[in-house]
Amino acid sequence: MSDQTFTTINPLTQEVIETYSYMSDEDAARVVEDSHKAFLDWRLKSLEDRASVIAAIGKALRDNKEEFAQLMTREVGKLIGDSRDEIELCAAICDYTAKDGPAVLADEEREAKGATAIVTHAPIGVVYGIQPWNFPAYQAVRYSISSLMAGNGVLLKHAENCTGSGEYLGRLYEKAGLPKGLFGVLRITHDQSDTLIAHDLVRGVTMTGSDKAGRHIAKKAAEAVKKTVLELGSNDAYIVLDDADLDLAVKTCVAGRIYNNGQTCVNAKRFIVTEKNYDAFVDAYGKQFAGIELGDPTEKDTKLGPMVSKSQRDGLHEQVTQSVAKGARLVTGGTVPDREGWFYPATVLADVAPGQPAYDDELFGPVASIIKAKDDEDAMRIANDSRYGLGGGIFSRDTDRARELAAKHFDTGMVCINTFDIASPNMPFGGVKNSGYGREHGPEGIKEFVNVKSIRIAKGK
Structure with a gap:
């Protein structure tokens, strides 16, 4: 040794x-x-x-x-x-x-x-x-x-x-x-x-x-x-189209972002919402994230545990800080808590745009990036406007159309429609681009x- x-x-x-x-x-x-x-x-x-x-x-x-x-x-x-x-x-x-x-x-x-x-x-x-x-x-x-x-x-x-x-x-x-x-x-x-x-x-x-x-x-x-x-x-994009079930989209996107303390390659990370649903989505999502309390991960009722290390926590906070400085709107969270343990609060950034870490990079922790799209076509464009391409998701009541978008237009290795999942033993797992x-x-x-x-x-x- x-x-x-x-x-x-x-x-x-x-x-x-x-x-x-x-x-x-x-x-x-x-x-x-x-x-x-x-x-x-x-x-x-x-x-x-x-x-x-x-x-x-x-x-x-x-x-x-x-x-x-x-x-x-x-x-x-x-x-x-x-x-x-x-x-x-x-x-x-x-x-x-x-x-x-x-x-x-x-x-x-x-x-x-x-x-x-x-x-x-x-x-x-x-x-x-x-x-x-x-x-x-x-x-x-x-x-x-x-x-x-x-x-x-x-x-x-x-x-x-x-x-x-x-x-x-x-x-x-x-x-x-x-x-x-x-x-x-x-x-x-x-x-x-x-x-x-x-x-x-x-x-x-x-x-x-x-x-x-x-x-x-x-x-x-x-x-x-x-x-x-x-x-x-990746910085996986979950698209909320005009005809999405908004309650389902918010609930699923909250769970998809917070899973594993937000430290998952295929977490839902960027939420691209059409103008029609944007304000309602930000309001509902922010309220749910604000109610997520930090706690001991060994307790069964805890919803959000600590991050793995101080360096990971501090790096994430720097990305949030830089994004806000470049125009992102802090909806909730964003402050390192004064307590024992490497905790970071459930944080929501709205009005996320190119040039901000929350748009361009992977935020590996409990931080959600919400981006406004003009319409469905613009939402797909924004979703693919990334150097990454691991997973992603689509929320729409028209599942046939969503399937076509997933198969022909979404430039990722995996797509969830009206749901979130990390992996299945019988389904291929992997990505494209970076x-x-x-x-x-x-x-x-x-x-x-x-x-x-x-x-x-x-x-x-």
């Missing part, structure tokens, strides 16, 4: 939870090698055998839900109910992958002149994941389970804030029957991570984080000719890190 250390800190109490040592370069290399060695056997297991282990991991997650949820809430300040729901989502991912994975990855026969043609989906080797803190279990599960189902080895460099959760997950995987060392958890620096990307035994890299970090990771991987999947956040590329979940995600191999067998020879 290295002499360098780091700590995890409870966002509610600001007390140190645990102190960890970074791995030495030699220790980190050994984790990679161990994963590769385990992979050499794991790749030969039948799809059904791999699926049975994946199913057992899902059961282990449910069996240990409360302990794991309490740990996540301690480390990152999530509401305890959200932590429990996160574990259930992770278990559902295991259920889906165990059930559908064998069929998705099965060999396919195709027509070929004079030959029997087969397409196989072979594992590629060790897949390295670099993950953020906002979903300590889900972020690691969503890429690792599909890669393990495909027969790969997996490495995890989790965010330092939730190191305990990453290591807990590694122990849980092995207790559920995953071969020892196949899923390797790393405690390494950014420089060590860059070195690891170039390691000969690492065959693919997946990362969730900021677009700035994504560019860095993609460059390092490209230099070593490694495939990447990147999910790089929100990254590649997909997780669904058949598309299961096949991201496989070698799609063509085999031709000559007939009669």
Whole structure:
């Protein structure tokens, strides 16, 4: 182990939870090698055998839900109910992958002149994941389970804030029957991570984080000719059209913005409301946000817990301050509370416009940006006026028209119509533009890190 250390800190109490040592370069290399060695056997297991282990991991997650949820809430300040729901989502991912994975990855026969043609989906080797803190279990599960189902080895460099959760997950995987060392958890620096990307035994890299970090990771991987999947956040737009059910839109957009303390890549963040509904929406939304009280995330009735760190809280407040200075109207919130814990109040900014951080950037916390559009067409234009393109939403009573807008005009990877959701195990998850590329979940995600191999067998020879 290295002499360098780091700590995890409870966002509610600001007390140190645990102190960890970074791995030495030699220790980190050994984790990679161990994963590769385990992979050499794991790749030969039948799809059904791999699926049975994946199913057992899902059961282990449910069996240990409360302990794991309490740990996540301690480390990152999530509401305890959200932590429990996160574990259930992770278990559902295991259920889906165990059930559908064998069929998705099965060999396919195709027509070929004079030959029997087969397409196989072979594992590629060790897949390295670099993950953020906002979903300590889900972020690691969503890429690792599909890669393990495909027969790969997996490495995890989790965010330092939730190191305990990453290591807990590694122990849980092995207790559920995953071969020892196949899923390797790393405690390494950014420089060590860059070195690891170039390691000969690492065959693919997946990362969730900021677009700035994504560019860095993609460059390092490209230099070593490694495939990447990147999910790089967004400032997701939810459009309220002229014919929207306004009560439904307000209620759903409040829930979509505040979910996970507002710290979710696919939170509803920008609310683009046509002129017809704008004033009523701002008034109703502001009143609901003003009633959201801060509290202890371990208490079941708390609606908004602390942010993960002081730096995250202070950075968000600076974005709010800059937006107001550039013309945004502060409807409610916007003041750092004088209390223990890294709290930020539920905050609403109206009259948001280009040139303000609330319009141009991702606000990763409980701050809503409300933008006025002239009409439905203008609302769609504004929604697409972003360097990001992860998710988004449309509120309209005409669902056929909303579906057409979602399919043909909304420049994002995912769209919700008259609802809000973060992820479904059987639906592809990912974005376009600066929100990254590649997909997780669904058949598309299961096949991201496989070698799609063509085999031709000559007939009669």
